[in-house]
Amino acid sequence: QKEVEQNSGPLSVPEGAIASLNCTYSDRGSQSFFWYRQYSGKSPELIMFIYSNGDKEDGRFTAQLNKASQYVSLLIRDSQPSDSATYLCAVNIAAGNKLTFGGGTRVLVKP
Amino acid sequence: ETGVTQSPTHLIKTRGQQVTLRCSSQSGHNTVSWYQQALGQGPQFIFQYYREEENGRGNFPPRFSGLQFPNYSSELNVNALELDDSALYLCASSLVFGNEQFFGPGTRLTVL
Numbered sequence: 040q041k042e043v044e045q046n047s048g049p050l051s052v053p054e055g056a057i058a059s060l061n062c063t064y065s066d067r068g069s070q071s072f073f074w075y076r077q078y079s080g081k082s083p084e085l086i087m088f089i090y091s092n093g094d095k096e097d098g099r100f101t102a103q104l105n106k107a108s109q110y111v112s113l114l115i116r117d118s119q120p121s122d123s124a125t126y127l128c129a130v131n132i133a134a135g136n137k138l139t140f141g142g143g144t145r146v147l148v149k150p
Numbered sequence: 151e152t153g154v155t156q157s158p159t160h161l162i163k164t165r166g167q168q169v170t171l172r173c174s175s176q177s178g179h180n181t182v183s184w185y186q187q188a189l190g191q192g193p194q195f196i197f198q199y200y201r202e203e204e205n206g207r208g209n210f211p212p213r214f215s216g217l218q219f220p221n222y223s224s225e226l227n228v229n230a231l232e233l234d235d236s237a238l239y240l241c242a243s244s245l246v247f248g249n250e251q252f253f254g255p256g257t258r259l260t261v262l
Contacts, residue, residue: 082238085252136198
């Protein structure tokens with residue numbers, strides 16, 4: 040079992056709709072959770088982080104964390120073509136200092 | 151722009167050669183982490199430096215080594231290059247380890 044798992048996609052979303060991305064992790068000691076956006080040929084860009092159970096909203100983005108289910112998600116509201124990218128879920132476990140990444144979910148927003 | 155810079159942008163080497171990649175962290179950040187990202191995969195942690203000391207290492211062989219300097223900039227050295235070392239090498243800086251990490255633009259290494 041991979042430490043951090045994401046559906047590779049592509050997730051095809053009409054412009055203006057909500058994109059829902061999911062991520063599961065295996066280590067119950069995980070403390071910090073991050074979502075990065077990566078455009079093709081570019082480096083990852085931090086868009087959201089969450090440390091506590093529940094929802095965290097930032098503009099059109101909402102991160103949701105459920106530690107009991109070892110599940111973190113990202114919602115993108117009012118999706119725009121510029122949101123087309125690969126979204127990487129990353130987890131920082133308590134005993135370590137590294138970020139463990141999932142393989143990423145490719146999102147395509149169609150006009 | 152994160153304020154993290156990396157050089158060079160692209161690099162082509164042949165198998166068996168050695169390479170040094172450089173990273174300058176964001177102002178005020180004292181922790182630098184290095185990641186390798188193969189095509190179509192998520193980044194893989196190589197190691198992290200905090201106050202000039204290695205502070206954690208991923209599953210990479212000893213031919214991957216690094217340094218951090220008093221100004222918090224860092225180098226990644228790879229000896230005896232192999233074809234599978236072809237990847238995007240990413241440097242990330244953070245205020246302290248375990249905190250949010252911000253990536254530089256990366257160095258694309260091609261090993262022929």
